Amino acid sequence: MLWRFSLCNILLIYLLFVSFLFFSFGIYFVMNDIVYFVEYELFIINSSQLIMTMLFDWMSLIFMGFVLFISSLIIYYSSEYMLGDMFINRFIILVLMFIFSMMFMIISPNLISILLGWDGLGLVSYCLVIYYQNVKSFNAGMITALSNRVGDSMLLMSIAWMFSYGSWNYFMYIDFFSFNFDVMIIGLFIVIAAMTKSAQIPFSPWLPAAMAAPTPVSSLVHSSTLVTAGVYLLIRFNPLYVNSSLSMYLMFISLLTMLMSGFCANFEFDLSKIIALSTLSQLGLMMSILSFGYVYLAYFHLLTHALFKALLFMCSGVIIHSFKDCQDIRYLGNLFCQMPLTCMCFVISSLCLCGMPFLSGFYSKDLILEIFSMNNINLFSYLLFYFSTGLTVSYSIRLIYYLLVSDFSFYSYHYINDEGWFMLSGMFVMVFFSVFGGSLLGWILFPTPLFIIIPFYYKLMVIFVCLMGGWFGYLINKFSLLDMLYNFLLNSICMYFGMMWFMPYITIKFTYFSLMFGLKINSNFDYGWFELVGGQGLSASLNYYSYLNQSVQNNIFNLFFIILSFWFILIILF
Structure with missing residues (x-):
C-alpha cells in the first residue's frame, strides 16, 4: 500500500513540475507574442517524409499546464479514493494515457495528429467508463464510444476534403481560406465533430451516462480533458465558421443545450448527474460565445471552469465515498455538522459555478454575459441565454439545500467525517485556485483591462437573473415538500425534463x-x-x-x- 502512495506522490511531483514549467513558458509566450512551430522528421522512405508537427504557443502551453496541474491533484486524490481497488495501477496507467492523448491533441496543428489524439481520448474514455465491470458501465461505455465515433468519422471526412490543399497543417493557412464550397463542408464537419465531443444536442445523452466511471475520472473528464476537446477544436478552427450560417446554427444548438441541461439538473436527484449536467450547461455557454467569434473569452472561461469543476467533482467524490456509494441527494442532508471542510469546498465551488462576484467563475461568466448583451441578437435568444444562466443558479442552490440544509436521511448508525486527508489536501489546493485563479488569468490573458460600458439595466441584468434563479431554486425545494399537487406535477415534469427531453431513448433507438x-x-x-x-x-x-x-x-x-x-x-x- 505504501508503494502505491509513493507512486502517486512521485507522479504528483513530476506532473506539478511539468505543469509549472508549461505555465511559466505560456506566460512568457503571451507577454512576448511568441509561437514555435516544431517539425520532427520521423523517417523517410523513397523521398516520402513522415513528419511530426507540434505547435507551441501561449494557448497550448497554458492549457497543457492546467491539464497537468489538475491531473496531478486528481491522481493524488485517487490514491485514497481508490484505496481498496486491486487494479489501481491499471487505473493510474489509463489516466496517464488519457492525459497524454489530450496533450497530443492540444499541441497538434495537423488534422492527422489531431485525429490520433482525438481517437486516443475516445478509446481510453471507453476503457475508463467500463472500469467498474457491470451492465450499467457497459451500456454507458457503448453510448459514449458510439457517440464519439460520429465525431471521429467527421474528422476523417474533413481530412479527405482537405486533401486537395497540399497539407493538413491547417494552422499555416486557415486565415487565408477562401469561403468556397470545400471550406464550408470542412467547417461543417469540424463543428459536428466538436458537438459530439462536447455533448451538444443531439449528442448530449452520453455525458450523464459517462458518470458510471470512477469519480476521479469524472473530475478529470469534465474539467479539462474530454469534453473540452471539442471547445478547443472550435477555438483553433474559429475562422472556418464565424460570420457564417454555421455560427448561427451553433449558437441555436448551444442555447438549446444550456436550456435542456439547466432544466434537467433542476429535476434530477443523482448527485453526479447534476454536476455532469452543470458541465453540459457550461459547455453550451462556451459554444454560444464561440459562435460570435470571441475565442479568447471562451478560452478564458474554459480555464476557469476547469478549476472549479474539478473541485466540485472532488467534493462530490468525498461525499459519495463517505455515504457508502449513495448518490441520491434525498438521502443526504445536514452535512455541515459532520463534514464541514468538504462542505466549505463544495459551497465555494458551487458559488464559482453560479458566478459569485470575485470568485474565479465570475470573471469569465459575467464578462460573457455582458459581451452577449452588446451583440446584435434577437430577443428570443437573449432571453433564452439569460434564463439558462438563471437555471444554473437554481440547481446550484437546490443542490446546496439538499446537501447542507435539509434533514439528514441516511442510516441511523453511520460514520461520516472529514478524515480523508489525501483527498482534502488536494481539494484545499483547488479551493485556492478556484478563488484566485480567475483574477490571475484575467491579468495574464488580457493585458489591457476590459472596461465594458453598457446601459445600467443591462449591467443589473446579470445580478437580477442570478437572484431570480436562486429564488426559483428555493421555491422548488420549499413547495416540493409541502404541496401534494405540486409533487404530482413535479413527477410529471421530471419524466420529461429528467430524461433530457427523451433524448437517451431516441439515441438508443x-x-x-x-x-x-x-x-x-x-x-x-x-x-x-x-x-x-x-x-x-x-x-x-x-x-x-x-x-x-x-x-x-x-x-x-x-x-x-x-x-x-x-x-x-x-x-x-x-
Whole structure:
C-alpha cells in the first residue's frame, strides 16, 4: 500500500513540475507574442517524409499546464479514493494515457495528429467508463464510444476534403481560406465533430451516462480533458465558421443545450448527474460565445471552469465515498455538522459555478454575459441565454439545500467525517485556485483591462437573473415538500425534463435501428450477393476453370488421339 502512495506522490511531483514549467513558458509566450512551430522528421522512405508537427504557443502551453496541474491533484486524490481497488495501477496507467492523448491533441496543428489524439481520448474514455465491470458501465461505455465515433468519422471526412490543399497543417493557412464550397463542408464537419465531443444536442445523452466511471475520472473528464476537446477544436478552427450560417446554427444548438441541461439538473436527484449536467450547461455557454467569434473569452472561461469543476467533482467524490456509494441527494442532508471542510469546498465551488462576484467563475461568466448583451441578437435568444444562466443558479442552490440544509436521511448508525486527508489536501489546493485563479488569468490573458460600458439595466441584468434563479431554486425545494399537487406535477415534469427531453431513448433507438440496418446490409450484401458475385463467387469460378484447364492439360494426348481419330473418320466417310 505504501508503494502505491509513493507512486502517486512521485507522479504528483513530476506532473506539478511539468505543469509549472508549461505555465511559466505560456506566460512568457503571451507577454512576448511568441509561437514555435516544431517539425520532427520521423523517417523517410523513397523521398516520402513522415513528419511530426507540434505547435507551441501561449494557448497550448497554458492549457497543457492546467491539464497537468489538475491531473496531478486528481491522481493524488485517487490514491485514497481508490484505496481498496486491486487494479489501481491499471487505473493510474489509463489516466496517464488519457492525459497524454489530450496533450497530443492540444499541441497538434495537423488534422492527422489531431485525429490520433482525438481517437486516443475516445478509446481510453471507453476503457475508463467500463472500469467498474457491470451492465450499467457497459451500456454507458457503448453510448459514449458510439457517440464519439460520429465525431471521429467527421474528422476523417474533413481530412479527405482537405486533401486537395497540399497539407493538413491547417494552422499555416486557415486565415487565408477562401469561403468556397470545400471550406464550408470542412467547417461543417469540424463543428459536428466538436458537438459530439462536447455533448451538444443531439449528442448530449452520453455525458450523464459517462458518470458510471470512477469519480476521479469524472473530475478529470469534465474539467479539462474530454469534453473540452471539442471547445478547443472550435477555438483553433474559429475562422472556418464565424460570420457564417454555421455560427448561427451553433449558437441555436448551444442555447438549446444550456436550456435542456439547466432544466434537467433542476429535476434530477443523482448527485453526479447534476454536476455532469452543470458541465453540459457550461459547455453550451462556451459554444454560444464561440459562435460570435470571441475565442479568447471562451478560452478564458474554459480555464476557469476547469478549476472549479474539478473541485466540485472532488467534493462530490468525498461525499459519495463517505455515504457508502449513495448518490441520491434525498438521502443526504445536514452535512455541515459532520463534514464541514468538504462542505466549505463544495459551497465555494458551487458559488464559482453560479458566478459569485470575485470568485474565479465570475470573471469569465459575467464578462460573457455582458459581451452577449452588446451583440446584435434577437430577443428570443437573449432571453433564452439569460434564463439558462438563471437555471444554473437554481440547481446550484437546490443542490446546496439538499446537501447542507435539509434533514439528514441516511442510516441511523453511520460514520461520516472529514478524515480523508489525501483527498482534502488536494481539494484545499483547488479551493485556492478556484478563488484566485480567475483574477490571475484575467491579468495574464488580457493585458489591457476590459472596461465594458453598457446601459445600467443591462449591467443589473446579470445580478437580477442570478437572484431570480436562486429564488426559483428555493421555491422548488420549499413547495416540493409541502404541496401534494405540486409533487404530482413535479413527477410529471421530471419524466420529461429528467430524461433530457427523451433524448437517451431516441439515441438508443436510433443506434439500435442503425446497427440492425448494418446487420441486414452485412448479411444480405457482404455475406450475400457480394460474396456470390464478388469474392467467393470469383474464387469458385477461378477454381472451377482452373480445375477444367488442369484436367485438359493432364489428358492432352488422349484428346489429340480422339480428335485425330474423329478427323480420319470424317475423311473416310466424305
